[in-house]
Amino acid sequence: MPAATPSDRRYTITHQWAMPSEEGMLLVGITDFAQSQLGDVMFVQLPDISRSVQANEACALVESVKTASDVYAPVAGTVVATNNALTDAPEILNLSPYISWFFKLRPDSAQAWETLMTAEQYDAFVG
Numbered sequence: 001m002p003a004a005t006p007s008d009r010r011y012t013i014t015h016q017w018a019m020p021s022e023e024g025m026l027l028v029g030i031t032d033f034a035q036s037q038l039g040d041v042m043f044v045q046l047p048d049i050s051r052s053v054q055a056n057e058a059c060a061l062v063e064s065v066k067t068a069s070d071v072y073a074p075v076a077g078t079v080v081a082t083n084n085a086l087t088d089a090p091e092i093l094n095l096s097p098y099i100s101w102f103f104k105l106r107p108d109s110a111q112a113w114e115t116l117m118t119a120e121q122y123d124a125f126v127g
Contacts, residue, residue, distance in 0.1 A: 005031070005123050006098050010074070010116030013125065014056070017098065018074040024110055027101040028074060030062065033126045035097045038064035044090040046082040047103055053077060055112070060102050062093065075112035077105040 005011075009019035015034035018026040035041065045061040053059045058070035059079070081104040086093065092100045107113060117125060 005119040007119040009098075010113055010118060011122035011125075012056075012072065012074045012116055014070075014072045015126075016072055016074050018105070018113055018116060019101075020113065021104060024107070025080060026075070026077070026105045026107055026113060028071075028103050028105055029101040030071060030093065030097055031122070031126075032097045034069070035093050038062060038069060038093075039066040040064055041090045041093045044086040044093070044102070046084070046087065047079045049079055049082060051079045053079065053105070062090070071102055073105065074116055075105070075107045075109070077107040077112075079103050080106050 009017045011017050015031045017029050017031055021027050041062055041064050043063040047059040053073035055076045057073050059073050060071035062069050062071055083101050
């Protein structure tokens with residue numbers, strides 16, 4: 001059974017989520033739909049800390065038994081932290097995609113997050 005799409009974050013057409021965290025930062029991860037399409041996740045490559053990214057720029061990688069897929073920045077900003085637990089146990093993405101984040105981003109614009117899809121819009125998109 002798919003996980004419910006949390007309404008406390010926003011979503012992209014490339015199946016990333018962005019959730020506000022402390023001091024205006026955004027946690028970024030992949031959706032339940034994305035992990036279900038990938039299958040069993042085997043490897044994760046995280047972006048470098050301090051890397052500047054543009055909106056929709058590929059900045060991380062997730063590999064599964066089926067395929068490899070880029071993880072895109074939902075908005076422009078700077079990577080300020082990564083979730084190194086994913087490199088040791090990438091399979092947690094399959095178990096808890098809405099808890100397992102890839103990186104924390106300091107957005108260039110505080111309003112950029114508002115341009116992403118709401119949970120309802122995302123559910124209709126993947127519907």
